[in-house]
Amino acid sequence: MPVTIRSVDDWADGWEFRAPVSFADVRRSALPTDGPKRSGWYLLSFNDDTYYLGESVDLRSRMGGHAAKWGDEIATVRLLPKAASKQQLRVVERSLIRELRAQKIPLRDVVHADVTTGRDALEELLSDEMQKLWIRDPRGVNARDTTPLKDLSEQEVRYSTAARRFSDLPESTALTALLRTFLEACVPSPRATEFQYWSVSTGTYGGSSFLGDSASASE
CATH class of the missing domain: 3.40.1440.10 (GIY-YIG endonuclease)
Known part of the structure; x- marks a missing residue:
């Protein structure tokens, strides 16, 4: 039929x-x-x-x-x-x-x-031209990205204990800085791709996502 x-x-x-x-x-x-x-x-x-x-x-x-x-x-x-x-x-x-x-x-x-x-998944976020620019200057392209940060309040509640334990570690500031350096230099458009393509389960503090201001990210 x-x-x-x-x-x-x-x-x-x-x-x-x-x-x-x-x-x-x-x-x-x-x-x-x-x-x-x-x-x-x-x-x-x-x-x-x-x-x-x-x-x-x-x-x-x-x-x-x-x-x-x-x-x-x-x-x-x-x-x-x-x-x-x-x-x-x-x-x-x-x-x-x-x-x-x-x-x-x-x-x-x-x-x-x-x-x-x-189109592949990356092309949903970055045009061919932007991908070429990112390959030449990943830090510069990422720094110019003004994509609004996502509301991850639900994840903040779910992982609040893990986030607190991470922030209590003496190495937390250095580890957070290392993660930020990796994202800024190695991940295309990390503000736009956060959650859908990458996440750090203990990287949400004080109501801001990992790519928030420097103070909140290193608390």
Whole structure:
């Protein structure tokens, strides 16, 4: 029995995906440039009744990548925004893809969520030009990054005891300085990639994330 769009919508409703939005308008309506950066999952519906299930730490940027790859082949998109790490997003993505495949939904995903097409994860955060600049001057590019720090209050509560024990260590100041040096010189855009791509479980003190001001980071 052929799979109908209605059956896919029922499945998406069950997972609480948002209502379908025209793909041509999604970045203007649901993911505006002046709005917050959103991570989560999405379901693309194509004009030939095929689908693509994906995840991203920056849904707006990801939509741009798909627009460049498939253009007007995409009819609609359903979003499921969720604050989650890249690892968490991928785990759930695999489960969602398995469910859709079990229902014989025709997917354009290649083999599994472990294989991605189009833009890679780093390109969601840094353009090709910015990546070239970072290779030439990582410290300079990172220093100019003004991405707002993430609200990690939930993690602060969860790891408060570990953070206190770390701060009580006589080596804590030197270790924090070493970690900061590594992030500033070796991690592309650490302010933008914090939590989704890297984290230090004992690196939250006094309500500020690890990349906050120097005083809070070294307390």
